[in-house]
Amino acid sequence: MKIKHITEISGALMRARWKQTLVAIVGVTFSIAFFISLLGFMEGLNQLLDGIVLNRTPHIRLYNDILPSKKQPIDLNATYKNHHNFISSVKPTNTRKEIYNATQIINKLNKDQRVLGVSPKITAQVFYNLGNIDLNGIINGVDVDKEAELFSFNDYVVGGNLQKLKTTLNSIILGQGAANTMRAKVGDIITVTSTEGEQFSLKVVGFFKSGIAEIDKVQSYANISTTQKILGKNSNYISDIQIKLKEMSLAPTLAHEYESFFKIDAEDIQTANAQFETGSSVRSIISYAVGVTLLIVSGFGIYNILNMLIYEKMDTIAILKATGFAGTDVKKIFISISLSIGITGAITGLLFGFLLSLSIDAIPFNSPSLPTVTTYPIDYGIQYYSIAAIFALITTFLAGWFPAKKASKIDPVIIIRGK
Amino acid sequence: MKNKIVLEAKSINKSFYNPVKVDVLKDINFNLTRGEYASIIGRSGSGKSTLLYILSTMDTDFTGELIIDGISIRGKTEKQLAAVRNEKIGFVFQFHYLLNEFTALKNVMLPGFKLDKLSEEELEHNAYEFLKDLGIEKLAHKMAYQLSGGEKQRVAIARALINDPLVIMCDEPTGNLDTKNADIVFNIFKELTEAYNKTLLVVTHDLNFAKKTGRIIELDDGKII
Numbered sequence: 330m331k332i333k334h335i336t337e338i339s340g341a342l343m344r345a346r347w348k349q350t351l352v353a354i355v356g357v358t359f360s361i362a363f364f365i366s367l368l369g370f371m372e373g374l375n376q377l378l379d380g381i382v383l384n385r386t387p388h389i390r391l392y393n394d395i396l397p398s399k400k401q402p403i404d405l406n407a408t409y410k411n412h413h414n415f416i417s418s419v420k421p422t423n424t425r426k427e428i429y430n431a432t433q434i435i436n437k438l439n440k441d442q443r444v445l446g447v448s449p450k451i452t453a454q455v456f457y458n459l460g461n462i463d464l465n466g467i468i469n470g471v472d473v474d475k476e477a478e479l480f481s482f483n484d485y486v487v488g489g490n491l492q493k494l495k496t497t498l499n500s501i502i503l504g505q506g507a508a509n510t511m512r513a514k515v516g517d518i519i520t521v522t523s524t525e526g527e528q529f530s531l532k533v534v535g536f537f538k539s540g541i542a543e544i545d546k547v548q549s550y551a552n553i554s555t556t557q558k559i560l561g562k563n564s565n566y567i568s569d570i571q572i573k574l575k576e577m578s579l580a581p582t583l584a585h586e587y588e589s590f591f592k593i594d595a596e597d598i599q600t601a602n603a604q605f606e607t608g609s610s611v612r613s614i615i616s617y618a619v620g621v622t623l624l625i626v627s628g629f630g631i632y633n634i635l636n637m638l639i640y641e642k643m644d645t646i647a648i649l650k651a652t653g654f655a656g657t658d659v660k661k662i663f664i665s666i667s668l669s670i671g672i673t674g675a676i677t678g679l680l681f682g683f684l685l686s687l688s689i690d691a692i693p694f695n696s697p698s699l700p701t702v703t704t705y706p707i708d709y710g711i712q713y714y715s716i717a718a719i720f721a722l723i724t725t726f727l728a729g730w731f732p733a734k735k736a737s738k739i740d741p742v743i744i745i746r747g748k
Numbered sequence: 749m750k751n752k753i754v755l756e757a758k759s760i761n762k763s764f765y766n767p768v769k770v771d772v773l774k775d776i777n778f779n780l781t782r783g784e785y786a787s788i789i790g791r792s793g794s795g796k797s798t799l800l801y802i803l804s805t806m807d808t809d810f811t812g813e814l815i816i817d818g819i820s821i822r823g824k825t826e827k828q829l830a831a832v833r834n835e836k837i838g839f840v841f842q843f844h845y846l847l848n849e850f851t852a853l854k855n856v857m858l859p860g861f862k863l864d865k866l867s868e869e870e871l872e873h874n875a876y877e878f879l880k881d882l883g884i885e886k887l888a889h890k891m892a893y894q895l896s897g898g899e900k901q902r903v904a905i906a907r908a909l910i911n912d913p914l915v916i917m918c919d920e921p922t923g924n925l926d927t928k929n930a931d932i933v934f935n936i937f938k939e940l941t942e943a944y945n946k947t948l949l950v951v952t953h954d955l956n957f958a959k960k961t962g963r964i965i966e967l968d969d970g971k972i973i
Contacts, residue, residue: 331861331864334861334862337861338858341847341849341850342849344849345848345849644845645847645849647845648841648845648846648847649847649858650806650830651804651806651833651839651841651845652833652834652839652858652859652862652907653830653831653832653833653834653835653837653859653862653863653911654830654834654862655826655827655830655831656826656827656830657827658830658862740806741806742801742806742807745801745841745845745919746797746801
């Protein structure tokens, strides 16, 4: 029995009940289209929300932690080698926050194949002076170009010009919240006081909006040399090295490697932001569950329609069997019907899913905390399309399998005699 | 060659058990040789249809032995039985049982698709020739439901012939036809046995029809008289 002839028979059966067949196909199309757009939308939203924090977070951060020395003097004393040390409340000595040989470390990291880019950073605690009132603030000294390249800094700068931070001496990009409190406009001069008590006048060249209001009230950005001046340090002073990797999942391993190699503290993104991973995966699981339910429901639709078709086509099945078609041939005929429904539904579903995603992507969505986002976010990952297609084929196959098995067991004698 | 036995029934018994045991067939023994034109007659309920379903291998729930073309059908799987039906038995039913989704020509070709011995072109040619022999080649490309009763029955006969079977079994082939069409069918059958040396087994309650056949097997209350 050639496949061609099986499909010819199943094709004729489908044409005979083309309306039901169409309904079944539309069911599959509908469920696949919604599966794809739902998951794409959910994942787009996940990436957007995570991006608020994760885009601006280095994969690995190298710094000097303020901790008491891991090797205390008492440990070095041979006399007490086998004794237990219970000295409590050990204080750290006046450790420098500065990273030794920062330039050499950056050069070394730049040569590492796994590293996408390295950006140095300094943070300075300051007070924004507002008449009699002092506001707490943090000025981040950054390398403007690197920061824009690796941490999409320009997406978060609203009003003003990021490049002016490089070209204008003693300039600052104020956090939006802080700027609002200070009523500062671009071009204004503001005064800050360093923790050492020195005052500096800085020119506002732009505003920064992270999407998290608390951060925008405190954080501001200046270039590295300006920040070094505020801190009263020389031009070698670097307190943080931010590393962006090509593969984020390598962060914990590499953090350990750099920690021991550079004798420095390293923190990876997974440790620093564990809660975001959890949130994303739970949201993904929920949307997958909803999507899979849609596909299964469409499978039940096919099951029903095939069952009805079998009841209607009892005579046909009986005559096929009487003329020498085996149960397996009948089974193949009905499975090929359900698979054709599945495949046609899947192909149109993938297309409609893509179109639906495009239209969701075009719906305006403005959020004050997300300056870069103008429409609903959609992720166009190929994985949703392939999962939907594979799952649709499996459900339609199963939905066809059971009715087909029933059809193959029909006893032609009972049908023919029953006339 | 003429006297070669193609179908042999040996002490076939069948009972229904619902709700009490009823013996439908009791110790049926007979042979059919090549080229024979036999009819089974009997009153309604005498078990003639039941016998035909057993002989056609569709009903395997019986005791005794059935040998088709020298091979016993005992212990064969459903798939093997289907293959036997496909290759060695042709069917003509009272209700013409064409597949309405197909043209007359495709209906004739369907058992050939299953046998898969000839190419589609050869099969189509053969099917067309059979329809021509039966005088309905003009209807080849009409859909089955557009045909009249007599035409349908002739398409069904062509279908029964397509795989060149040993035995052609008919269940009341003229039961739904008027006298004119019934005569046409009878003559076709006669020609089949004479010209093509086919074996025919016809279940009928039409005595006039039966009398014209070469051999009459009469069933009464499940026994051959």
